[in-house]
Amino acid sequence: MNEDLISKKELLDVTGISYGQLYRWKRKNLIPEQWFIRKSSYTGQETFFPRDKILQRIDRILNMKDDLSLDALADVFSPGLADIRLTAGEILERNMVTSSALNLYIEVADPAAQSLLFEFDKLLSMYVLDQWLQSGDISLEEGRLLIEMLNEHLPRIAGMDGGIILIRKKGVSTFILVANDPQIYVDPGAKIAAHLSLAQCTEALKLLINGSEV
Amino acid sequence: MGSEFKDLKINGIGQVAGGTYGKIVADGLATLNGDIVCNSLTSNGTLKVKNSVEAGKLRSNGTASVSGSVRGGELRVDGSMKVEGNVEFGKIDINGMLTLGGGVSAEHAKVDGGIKIGENAEFETLKVHGLIRANGMINAGELEILLEGSSQAREIGGERIVVRQKQSSPRRLLSLITPSLAAKLTADSIEGDLVELEETRARIVRGDAVKIGPGCEIERVEYKRHCEIDPRASVGSAEQV
Missing domain, CATH: 1.10.1660 (Multidrug-efflux Transporter Regulator; Chain: A; Domain 2)
Structure with a gap:
């Protein structure tokens, strides 16, 4: 490195x-x-x-x-998941993610709309989705893929300094979730289309939850 | 924790199985097998802990050895304690010697005698009268060492760091015969807002206000506001940065 x-x-x-x-x-x-x-x-x-x-x-x-006190700040910066559940209404009220990201998330992850409360790891998935949809890095179709992948694998690297990477090659996209966020390199035909640090997303999201400005 | 957990008393030789207890008092030779959680643990005599202990209050009078780690609210050792893992308490009070293989962290700690640390140490306040040795770094808000015996650390950092030599100690005479017994602190680097040193050997000392007292051998001093060097100290270079 x-x-x-x-x-x-x-x-x-x-x-x-x-x-x-x-x-x-x-x-x-x-x-x-x-x-x-x-x-x-x-x-x-x-x-x-x-x-x-x-x-x-x-x-x-x-x-x-x-x-914030230093202890509260330490909480914000720790990569651990915060113990919090929010309703869809609360998420929108706090401007944590846009409604289009929230709707897409619910449509893919929970089509029967059974869970009314979203835990922190779900909020984090939505947040990543929203960041990339807004920046135009991913399409809606890729967004679906992302949600499925995060739902399946995000809990496994909970609390670690992870990263999520989007690689495209010849129009085919693949998401990679990594623990410890290493530097990665790809062959010339492929391209790292987007890369987010989960620790930074966690931090930003915790700040939104705490109501402070980022 | 309420008192719904069983209390335990050992007189003579006894063993305690792992689990959760209220108050444990051991007079004699006690062996604790398995992980123990308790409100308080007092040992008079010899205590052997095969795993880890979490105690509101842990007190050992005599000798104690722990194969795992100990943590909790208050730790008091009169005598000696050896811990292979880590030590983590709100308050630590040592009269005698605490030796640990891992790291230590405490809000407030007072050591009369010595503390030997395998890894890093973190304290809000630490007062040592005797010796301190750390293979890693000592990070303390307020650190006061009254040297009696040879102390060392890889790095020392904090807000206020004060190291003094005890006046008229019989060790002064002893140190003339056996230099290794001299009451001296050796560290690679010492960094703080306020640093006051005596009888210290360091490669580099950095601080806002630095006072280098008698008996110091410092290769380099970097200071921001203020620096005072005693004529009985040897300093390679001092620079305002």
């Missing part, structure tokens, strides 16, 4: 936070242990972070720490 890294020193310079804050947030699990990457440098062992992830996370923490 050849991610762009930022050194601890540079991170503190750029964000203006102190060592104390950084360590405090780590203790509160706002910054995952795996992001602390120890590497040798010419001055000895230094700690590095994945640049984009840590900068976005610190920006979020700084923006939200006045509204």
Whole structure:
């Protein structure tokens, strides 16, 4: 994995936070242990972070720490599924997903409209669907495929830092759900049409549920 | 937890099967088989835990050894305790020695004697009078070490880090004869908002306000606001960043 890294020193310079804050947030699990990457440098062992992830996370923490306690924030950032059930009405009311995504989801996953309440993993599936429908990355037909796939497999990687990838080759599309969101490469005929981090979707969705602005 | 669970008392030699209990009191030699959950566990004598324990209050007077992990509300050790796994409590109070193979986390911890940690340590506040050794990192909001014995950590980070040497300790004389017994802290890096050190050897010290006291050997100091170096300390370079 050849991610762009930022050194601890540079991170503190750029964000203006102190060592104390950084360590405090780590203790509160706002910054995952795996992001602390120890590497040798010419001055000895230094700690590095994945640049984009840590900068976005610190920006979020700084923006939200006045509204939410550190423990509540830790909940938002944890990849674990929140314990929540919402009705279709509540989902639309909170603008979590558009009504077209919700309708498509119900049509495919629950045609008899039996369940009135949707758990977090279902909300997450809807959210992914909605993101891609809105961005135009997928068609409605592909959306159906996506829902079926997420319904079947999403619970298996619950709580992991997963990713979902859409690959197209000669007009045929395939969704791939992966745990731990690795870097993937495809043959020249194929194309990675879309890629979403489930951890980031989970985070965004939890923020919508908590009613804060993203 | 209510008191609907059975209490247990052991006098002499006894064994406890895994399960959920109210209050467990063991005087003598007690062996706990299986995972135990209880309101409180008090051992006077020798305690052997074959699996893990979760206790509202865990108190050991004497010696204790745990093959798994221990967690709960309060831990107090008078004597020595060895844990192969992790230790996780709200409050930890050690008089004697706690040795653990895994990591430790606690809101507040006080150690009189020593604590040896196999992996990482996280505390909101930690006060040590004696020695602390961690193979990993010590992350503490407030860390105070009154050195008596050789201490070490790979990394130390936190908000306020204060390391002092005990005045007029008989170890000073001892350290002249056997340097390995010297009351000294060795760490690769020490980073905090406020860092005050004595008798510390480190590759790098970084902080907002840094005070390097007598007996320190620091390769490099990086500070933001303020830096003070005692003439009895040796510092390779100090730079305001």
